[in-house]
Amino acid sequence: xxxxxxxxxxxxxxxxxxxxxxxxxxxxxxxxxxxxxxxxxxxxxxxxxxxxxxxxxxxxxxxxxxxxxxxxxxxxxxxxxxxxxxxxxxxxxxxxxxxxxxxxxxxxxxxxxxxxxxxxxxxxxxxxxxxxxxxxxxxxxxxxxxxxxxxxxxxxxxxxx
Amino acid sequence: xxxxxxxxxxxxxxxxxxxxxxxxxxxxxxxxxxxxxxxxxxxxxxxxxxxxxxxxxxxxxxxxxxxxxxxxxxxxxxxxxxxxxxxxxxxxxxxxxxxxxxxxxxxxxxxxxxxxxxxxxxxxxxxxxxxxxxxxxxxxxxxxxxxxxxxxxxxxxxxxxxxxxxxxxxxxxxxxxxxxxxxxxxxxxxxxxxxxxxxxxxxxxxxx
Numbered sequence: 001x002x003x004x005x006x007x008x009x010x011x012x013x014x015x016x017x018x019x020x021x022x023x024x025x026x027x028x029x030x031x032x033x034x035x036x037x038x039x040x041x042x043x044x045x046x047x048x049x050x051x052x053x054x055x056x057x058x059x060x061x062x063x064x065x066x067x068x069x070x071x072x073x074x075x076x077x078x079x080x081x082x083x084x085x086x087x088x089x090x091x092x093x094x095x096x097x098x099x100x101x102x103x104x105x106x107x108x109x110x111x112x113x114x115x116x117x118x119x120x121x122x123x124x125x126x127x128x129x130x131x132x133x134x135x136x137x138x139x140x141x142x143x144x145x146x147x148x149x150x151x152x153x154x155x156x157x158x159x160x161x
Numbered sequence: 162x163x164x165x166x167x168x169x170x171x172x173x174x175x176x177x178x179x180x181x182x183x184x185x186x187x188x189x190x191x192x193x194x195x196x197x198x199x200x201x202x203x204x205x206x207x208x209x210x211x212x213x214x215x216x217x218x219x220x221x222x223x224x225x226x227x228x229x230x231x232x233x234x235x236x237x238x239x240x241x242x243x244x245x246x247x248x249x250x251x252x253x254x255x256x257x258x259x260x261x262x263x264x265x266x267x268x269x270x271x272x273x274x275x276x277x278x279x280x281x282x283x284x285x286x287x288x289x290x291x292x293x294x295x296x297x298x299x300x301x302x303x304x305x306x307x308x309x310x311x312x313x314x315x316x317x318x319x320x321x322x323x324x325x326x327x328x329x330x331x332x333x334x335x336x337x338x339x340x341x342x343x344x345x346x347x348x349x350x351x352x353x354x355x356x357x358x359x360x361x362x363x364x365x366x367x368x369x
Contacts, residue, residue: 059331059332060329060331060336063329063330063331064327064329065327065329065338065340066329066338106308108308108309109307109308110308110309112315123320123321124320124321124322125320125322125341126317126318126319126320126322126324126339126341127318127319127320128316128317128318129314129316129317129318129339130314130315130316130317131312131313131314131315131337132312132313132315133311133312134308134309134310134311134312134334135308137310137311137312137334137336138312138336139312139314139336139337139338139339140329140336140337140338140339141338141339141340141341142338142339142340142341143324143339143340143341143342144341160310161307
């Protein structure tokens with residue numbers, strides 16, 4: 001019984017030590033948190049054509065209101081790595097910039113993000129959008145005219161668990 | 162008359178803890194105050210009940226020396242060892258067969274301890290914590306429980322643009338769509354009239 005108690009005490013001490021290591025030293029600066037993501041830049045058109053097979057993994061683009069488009073081309077899908085409160089900028093083919101700022105990773109593991117789409121030095125399109133997304137789930141901003149179609153911008157962070 | 166300080170004073174009077182002058186003054190008050198008298202009677206009654214409830218044997222506490230002697234006697238009793246060291250190379254006569262002691266309580270206790278350790282390990286090490294306490298990670302943080310799928314718009318400032326908010330539903334998840342003209346969705350979709358100058362708020366009709 002004494003050995004049993006000693007083992008129990010030892011285990012508890014080990015757990016507390018592990019907890020202390022996991023939480024880091026007192027007074028240490030807050031660790032940075034980052035998340036990888038991508039910006040899908042899609043040119044959609046009502047003209048008959050193909051749906052880019054690289055968009056097969058984005059089934060929401062086949063739903064209303066996107067189902068009005070009969071063709072979609074993935075122009076590019078720049079990767080981003082967002083760090084909390086640090087802006088990342090992606091340039092669109094029409095010259096506007098998508099500015100992304102990760103504001104928070106919630107306790108549920110979702111991403112609170114702030115974004116804007118404007119021409120450099122202007123507030124001419126989308127001054128600010130605050131959105132919460134789950135890992136791997138996109139938010140879309142659509143409506144910019146480009147060439148003979150419409151730009152659909154999809155932004156997703158992380159990966160679905 | 163029933164204020165706390167008066168109650169304390171009455172209790173002290175009842176316990177003979179007041180000075181003689183204070184006690185005499187209070188005694189005179191009690192004689193002229195039926196409520197005080199009733200409370201004093203209540204204290205007496207309560208003491209009687211307590212004395213009746215506690216049998217004399219319960220009140221008999223062994224003297225200090227006797228108590229310590231009893232404890233030492235119990236500590237001095239040999240305890241059956243859980244493990245026994247046996248010298249190697251010696252031949253032991255087989256002991257008479259004895260019923261094997263039940264190990265079930267030990268295993269139950271061990272299993273409980275392991276489960277508690279696992280729970281504590283998860284709580285302290287593996288569970289998601291606030292953003293400031295998780296080490297650097299090049300990718301998304303480890304999340305023990307999957308969050309609700311989808312995306313939601315919390316706030317939007319359209320400036321001078323005109324826009325609408327949609328919710329696209331797919332496989333139970335809803336994804337936020339912000340449509341800002343250049344091309345207005347009402348131009349593209351007959352029956353949809355969500356044109357909103359400036360900002361979009363809760364009054365926006367959302368299409369799912």
